[in-house]
Amino acid sequence: MSKKLRAAHIKQPSQRTASGTSAVPKGTLLRCSDCQAVHEKKAWRAPNELSHAKKDPWVARTKEVRWKYVLCPACKDAKEGTYSGMVVIRRIPGKILNGLLSFIRKFGARSRSRHIERRLLSVQKNGKNGANEVVVTTTENQMAGRLAEKIRDTYKHQTRVTISFSREPHKREHATVLFDEPQEDTRTA
Numbered sequence: 001m002s003k004k005l006r007a008a009h010i011k012q013p014s015q016r017t018a019s020g021t022s023a024v025p026k027g028t029l030l031r032c033s034d035c036q037a038v039h040e041k042k043a044w045r046a047p048n049e050l051s052h053a054k055k056d057p058w059v060a061r062t063k064e065v066r067w068k069y070v071l072c073p074a075c076k077d078a079k080e081g082t083y084s085g086m087v088v089i090r091r092i093p094g095k096i097l098n099g100l101l102s103f104i105r106k107f108g109a110r111s112r113s114r115h116i117e118r119r120l121l122s123v124q125k126n127g128k129n130g131a132n133e134v135v136v137t138t139t140e141n142q143m144a145g146r147l148a149e150k151i152r153d154t155y156k157h158q159t160r161v162t163i164s165f166s167r168e169p170h171k172r173e174h175a176t177v178l179f180d181e182p183q184e185d186t187r188t189a
């Protein structure tokens with residue numbers, strides 16, 4: 001008796017074999033094997049960015065497209081240890097160190113959520129003789145400058161912060177953020 005019921009269920013048409021898939025495009029899309037970003041319309045996009053365009057029938061059908069798995073540029077950077085931006089933060093006052101690290105990670109998460117390829121690659125903490133230093137590398141050169149400016153704008157009311165930039169010939173951007181204990185005479189307006 002129960003076997004018959006199950007057999008009846010199996011005969012129901014499954015969604016996978018539903019008709020209406022004849023218009024599926026034949027293209028192959030690149031997909032990152034690490035972060036699952038998809039290269040679509042000339043840019044790498046997060047998988048959830050594809051679903052926002054459900055009204056676009058082409059995007060809605062992308063699950064029917066053949067995927068070619070590669071590493072996206074950001075994941076390739078992470079794997080090979082290459083980067084486009086670097087921020088070196090020096091003389092960080094001990095009392096703000098943990099808050100600053102959390103600030104940097106939030107900056108990275110926000111950036112990545114807006115554009116999957118704009119990420120932090122590494123956040124390294126060095127502590128030499130009590131002089132706290134943090135080195136951050138980024139996938140995109142302009143991210144380094146933006147992070148440096150955000151750190152300055154956030155902490156300038158607590159302590160003196162100066163930024164300097166240097167750009168390497170091959171477009172890498174280096175920013176240095178220097179924290180300084182407030183000094184009455186050297187403070188500039």
Ligand SMILES: [Zn+2]
Pocket residue numbers: 032033034035036037071072073074075076
């Ligand atoms: Zn990736």
